[in-house]
Amino acid sequence: MHLRVVCPAELTERVVTLLRGNTGVADVVLLRGAAVDPAGDLVLADVAREATSTVVDRLTELGVPARGVVALDQTDTVLSKAVDRAVDAAPGEPTDAVVWQELRERAGAENELSVTFLVLMAIACVIGMIGVVTNQPVLVVGAMAVGPDFGPLAALAYGLVRRSRSMFLGGLRATVLGYGAGVAGALVAALLLRWWGLIDVHDLVKPHSLTDFVYRPGALGAVVAFLAGVAGAVSLSTSRTGALVGVLISVTTIPAAGVVGAAIAFGVGDDAASAARQLAVNVGMILVGAVAALLVQRGGQVFDQRRLRRRYA
Structure with missing residues (x-):
């Protein structure tokens, strides 16, 4: 799953730390000041489907959806060793994973x-x-x-x-x-x-x-x-x-x-x-x-x- 997060600057470090600390997340990208409305930073990442619900729950606990945006897109093809490692590290199988959100x-x-x-x-x-x-x-x-x-x-x-x-x-x-x-x-x-x-x-x-x-x-x-x-x-x-x-x-x-x-x-x-x-x-x-x-x-x-x-x- 491709994750797009728009968050106020004061939450950015916590969001990035959360994503980098999850073994099911790869390819974290931070673009400071890229968001105009709502104003803030843009964080992009690729998330193993098995880890997606947990990641979104943690972002919700941080209050990101209330002050910004959390968006998910299904990606059909991703060529990345980092993504392969994230999928292997995430619990369960991608085809069986439920993204509750x-x-x-x-x-x-x-x-x-x-x-x-x-x-x-x-x-x-x-x-x-x-x-x-x-x-x-x-x-x-x-x-x-x-x-x-x-x-x-x-x-x-x-x-x-x-x-x-x-x-x-x-x-x-x-x-x-x-x-x-x-x-x-x-x-x-x-x-x-x-x-x-x-x-x-x-x-x-x-x-x-x-x-x-x-x-x-x-x-x-x-x-x-x-x-x-x-x-x-x-x-x-x-x-x-x-x-x-x-x-x-x-x-x-x-x-x-x-x-x-x-x-x-x-x-x-x-x-x-x-x-x-x-x-x-x-x-x-x-x-x-x-x-x-x-x-x-x-x-x-x-x-x-x-x-x-x-x-x-």
Whole structure:
């Protein structure tokens, strides 16, 4: 990670001493008076990913973010013997390291209750509902891929693990209102489609050999949701975001919310209750899996840091 620090002159020596004293930091550069707004000195460094969270925590303790800037950028290629030594000295493996500040920013970005988020949730639930009533698993999978619901769940998990009240409450609000928008969108769409003669109540209550799993709670579905939560947390925290697509299409939260809306529109209480239970189980197990993954990662980092301190004691 490339670290850029803008700090007032009175903090510069402490910042430089902190960076030079960390074995996971290399290539420290100091440019005095280079910063104009906020005024101060500019400090640059390359930091092993495994050491980044610790370094940023120490900078925060010094009060740098409150009076200046701490910025991180992912670097794909660095040719430096000093960086190689820093990576070797840092605890753990780069691919497994969690930069908690980076994860907070990612989860926080997904926590924003925007019009775009609510519209995507509504559209995804409508697609999922249509997939169920027409017994088309392709549409169900497409709905799960469109739905942006994992972001708020990740924020919830982060808030629990890091004891961040703001992240937890933000994630809870986005989760509740997001699924609420999805249910409302599916309800309105079901009424319109019935009015246009495209679907009726029979399409919902008849057996769906390929899509019944969406709104019929089962033990295997709960297991899949738990594993998806683990995979989602790991992919977000270690920058392996390519795995998120698989996470999104492996659980049935979005189509279940869509069925809840359609069942309410058609007055089918049993199906509405069944789909709501499926939604609650999936959301709960995703959250449990994500929290478990983050706790294990945090524990692994603490162990690696203690082992490093013993090595250099």
